Amino acid sequence: MSRGELPLTVLVVDDDETYRERLVRAFGRHGFEAHGAANAAEGLERARELRPGYAVIDLRLPDGSGLDLVRELKALDARTTMVVLTGYGSIATAVEAVRRGATHYLPKPADVDDILLAFAGATLPEGQAVAREHEVPSLARAEWEHIQRVLADCGGNISQAARLLRIQRRSLQRKLAKHPVPK
Numbered sequence: 561m562s563r564g565e566l567p568l569t570v571l572v573v574d575d576d577e578t579y580r581e582r583l584v585r586a587f588g589r590h591g592f593e594a595h596g597a598a599n600a601a602e603g604l605e606r607a608r609e610l611r612p613g614y615a616v617i618d619l620r621l622p623d624g625s626g627l628d629l630v631r632e633l634k635a636l637d638a639r640t641t642m643v644v645l646t647g648y649g650s651i652a653t654a655v656e657a658v659r660r661g662a663t664h665y666l667p668k669p670a671d672v673d674d675i676l677l678a679f680a681g682a683t684l685p686e687g688q689a690v691a692r693e694h695e696v697p698s699l700a701r702a703e704w705e706h707i708q709r710v711l712a713d714c715g716g717n718i719s720q721a722a723r724l725l726r727i728q729r730r731s732l733q734r735k736l737a738k739h740p741v742p743k
Contacts, residue, residue, distance in 0.1 A: 569593045570614040573603035573629060574645070575622050579669065583616060586672035600624040600632075607633050612640060616675055617662075619646035619653065627653075627660050634661035643678045645670055652712030707735060 570592045574580040580596045587594035595610060597603035600621045607615070615633055619626040626644055633640050644657040647668040654665035664678035707725065714720040718736070722729040 568614075569595070569610055569612040570616065571595050571597060571603060571606055571610060571612040572616045573597045573600065573621065573626070574616070574618040575599060575620075576618070583672060583675070590672060590676065598622075600626070600629045603629055604632055604636075607636055607640075611637060614679055615640055615642045617642060617644050618668075619644055619657070627656055630657060630660045630662050641679055643670075643675050645675075652709045704735075707732070711736070 568591060570587045572580050572583045572587070572594065574583070574596070575598050577598065580598070584594040584596045592614070595606055595612070597606045600623050603615075603617070603621075606612075617626040617629050617633075621629065626646075630642055630644060633642060638661075642662045643664045643666060644654075644662045645666050645668050646653065657665045666674055666678055670678075707721070710724055711718070711721045714724065718732055719729055722732040725732065
């Protein structure tokens with residue numbers, strides 16, 4: 561199977577071996593030739609030899625940022641469709657991922673259906689597309705994402721972000737200490 565001239569090959573770059581292997585097996589069941597890599601260097605090396613049509617990249621890798629890998633894979637082949645995954649997502653990093661060349665950005669743990677839906681933006685061959693209703697985030701999730709965006713706009717300066725958000729600095733620190741709110 562192919563997408564234009566690109567093979568229906570997916571490269572999964574994630575340092576969590578169990579999660580990576582689960583995705584590789586799931587993509588295989590969906591008709592992809594799936595391969596895994598544990599870090600950015602291995603991912604880039606595998607991409608050079610495989611020339612995948614699709615890539616799933618963890619934002620935080622042991623040897624660098626997944627965002628840097630997105631840029632390198634786009635430079636290698638601009639047609640590669642990429643989805644960035646993270647356990648600590650924010651609007652700011654999602655925007656940066658897309659700016660660097662990713663097609664979509666998903667919070668972990670995303671399953672293969674979520675990733676296929678992200679790939680589906682007119683890039684998957686017929687019969688591979690997955691349809692799902694749009695989910696509206698909770699108010700707590702929207703607040704968490706807004707805080708992350710403001711903090712990114714302030715270059716990580718908590719005092720400046722607190723002033724812009726019009727909340728006490730300590731209150732902001734407490735909110736930031738909590739884990740991301742689920743969708």
